[in-house]
Amino acid sequence: MITVVGGVYHEHCMSPRWREIYGSAGRAATALARMTAEVELHTYADEAVSTVLAQRGALENFKTVVTEASQSAGFSYVHGLSSPVIYQPLASLQAINVSAEKVVRFGMIEGDAIVHATHAVYDPQHSTKPQSFSANGSTADHLAIILNRYEAELYLGVSCQTVEELATDVAKAEGAEVVVIKMGPMGALVFDQGHITRVPAFYTERVYKIGSGDNFVAHFAYGWLEAGLSPHDAAEAASRATAYFCQNQGFASPRRLREFQPSPLVVSTRFQDGFRPKVYLAGPFFSLAQLWLVEEVRNTLLAMGLRVFSPYHDVGHGLAADVVHKDVEAIHECELMFAIGDGLDSGTVFEIGYAKALRKPVVMYTENESEENKKMMEGTDCVLCDDFVTAIYRLVWEAAAL
Known part of the structure; x- marks a missing residue:
């Protein structure tokens, strides 16, 4: 069982047209379920979003545990790279508490999640002030943190370091075994208990951006927590699966991923x-x-x-x-x-x-x-x-x- 905890939100994009209910945790739950993992999703939701989640969970075969909210948050984009207009409840909600063996935790805008796990994968999901995993009392025996370079610099409050130094310092600050720093066309750097490797990004004919990072986290978690892959191999599998998501604006199954053979991006x-x-x-x-x-x-x-x-x-x-x-x-x-x-x-x-x-x-x-x-x-x-x-x-x- 992989427990996913995070936000489920209304999403609207003008171009390409998109109006759905996903958010980071909702998208990760579907991505993991499509890979045949057993999934339990914990989130905040109002009545309308709860109904959608119940129906999707029945269809995709994952469980949902909802903390009631008066109104679910929403994101509205002009296009997939624009800064969204965010609609969120005025009051912060009581934290969700989760204790489980394997947890994927996302940062949220309307509340928080306090996690106690044997293995945890954490994406802070904040573009201005990423929160430390342990700041709210969360604990994990084995922790992996996934973020991009800009978020890593915000996380530490420093800039102008090498990406290797950033990964090492994030790992030290959090006591994390694994840190994955995404670097756009240069792929991702993987810090694994002091050993540093890189995985490529992959070419696609089209790029659907909204939710691609959520998909990366879900597939890294599947590889590391469920399939027994090394952090390097889990990150490379996640990069391929994210290319599939960007190409097809949809979720990959194990068979689809085996058939999907994208080329690594060429970087001088x-x-x-x-x-x-x-x-x-x-x-x-x-x-x-x-x-x-x-x-x-x-x-x-x-x-x-x-x-x-x-x-x-x-x-x-x-x-x-x-x-x-x-x-x-x-x-x-x-x-x-x-x-x-x-x-x-x-x-x-x-x-x-x-x-x-x-x-x-x-x-x-x-x-x-x-x-x-x-x-x-x-x-x-x-x-x-x-x-x-x-x-x-x-x-x-x-x-x-x-």
């Missing part, structure tokens, strides 16, 4: 050593909608750690004699291009052609243009994406390979 040595390519952001910026999208792409790429040249931000509007040579010079200086293609703006089409003539990689995001209108871009090996999050990730993967 200089990218691993800290080099970050500069991206030329091509796209029209003549209306509010166009400006919003340019701003969204720029901010997202910067948050991913890349450098960005944006004609709107770095040059601005002006006469051809004032702006064109600056833009062309920037295309020469940048290593790759992200192009917003809807509308087939003449300036953007020219910039794409110029970049391809210089043999620069180009990722083009376009949802509404015909195959005929995209023919030249497709024929010159531009990466064409009709999904915003996928386009961003494909650009990051292209950058990582340079």
Whole structure:
């Protein structure tokens, strides 16, 4: 039996369209059940969410133990990489107490979980102030902590350390046997009682982001707690299963995972050593909608750690004699291009052609243009994406390979 404790929330995303009830714990329970694990889910839920969980538990074959809440929380996204609007109860709820042999614990926004376990996997799930596993009195004889590098720095209150140092210090601070630090296209670092290894991230044709981290935690827990894998092998299996989730926007079964054979992402040595390519952001910026999208792409790429040249931000509007040579010079200086293609703006089409003539990689995001209108871009090996999050990730993967 694997006991999962954490939040179950309403989720709404504008693009791609998504309206469901999952949250970290709800998603992990389904992911584990699909792998044929025996699962018990502990969470807060209002009457409507309790009904959904009861039905899903019966369908997916997991048990639910609900602590009543007057209203369940919710997350609303514009897209899978946007900061969500969070709807949560005003009052914090009484902590859920769990004692079990194998526990997966997620941080929650409406309450807390005090865990006593033989083996525990913990994901703090907080983007500003991750809570220590033991801060609320939780204990585990064998503890694994999973978080990304940014969360690890917040966890310790330090920055500018190597990822190896971060993992070692988190392990010392918590008395954890295992620490897994996720590193985007560079995969994940696994600290296992002083021994450090890395596992790759995997290529997918599409990237559905919401809940992918929950899926990683669930599959790591399955491998480490249920299948008897080493932390390294459990993390690699979790990375593959997460690629399946991102590709298919769904949960993997053991058979599906055996059939799914993604390729590891290619990451250059200089990218691993800290080099970050500069991206030329091509796209029209003549209306509010166009400006919003340019701003969204720029901010997202910067948050991913890349450098960005944006004609709107770095040059601005002006006469051809004032702006064109600056833009062309920037295309020469940048290593790759992200192009917003809807509308087939003449300036953007020219910039794409110029970049391809210089043999620069180009990722083009376009949802509404015909195959005929995209023919030249497709024929010159531009990466064409009709999904915003996928386009961003494909650009990051292209950058990582340079």
